[in-house]
Amino acid sequence: MAPKNDGSAKKVVTSKGAWTAEEDQKLSQYIEIHGAKRWKTVAVKAGLNRCGKSCRLRWLNYLRPNIKRGNISDAEEDLILRLHKLLGNRWALIAGRLPGRTDNEIKNYWNSHLSKKINKEKPIMETSMEKEIVPEKPSCHVIPHVDAEGTVKLGITGNSEANLDVNEFFDFTTELGSCGLEWVNKFLELDEDSWLIEKR
């Protein structure tokens, strides 16, 4: 899809809507000098007729360095699928495991591509897979959280018996390259009891 904010848009909106190249430049320049904090101040000082929130979003999703745009690889897609299965709609958490990807991009990709893919595959999955934690065990919830070191941990709550198989989520036969799977490996190195917080 062609970019919509290349400055050639019919409607020129400065306070809302698509960002112009000029606004991007102002924001980037300001952040380069003063850093990305106090977004309300950034918006004012950079001379942007935008709210701080909008500036933050623009910076995080498009302007900050090392952002990857488009062309989500098979390995990344596979990782997103498995992380989503594990974490649910925790887009920021998922994005944190995909270097250069943003939560917004992953959320969009999920909604426009993967959710449909899942729906297509679901009838097959339902017959082939024995366990589906949330649907079949509504009283048992997997609650992911990130500790101080940035490690993803899982808590199991509810009164039913927890029966979480990590291999159900991660297929290590797939070549995933350098898309941030170190943590998955690290994850598996942990003793089961250390991440199953409330295993019963």
Add this chain to the structure above:
DNA sequence: AACGAAGTCAACCGCTAATTT
């Protein structure tokens, strides 16, 4: 070629959590 439907994605909104005063 024209039109409507469907798909895509950037941006906004409302809310909560975290931090500062």
Add this chain to the structure above:
DNA sequence: GAAATTAGCGGTTGACTTCGT
């Protein structure tokens, strides 16, 4: 400790593009 402010998240919207007829 309370109130105010700021940061961050996920859901949703709407403009635009692409596809199908």
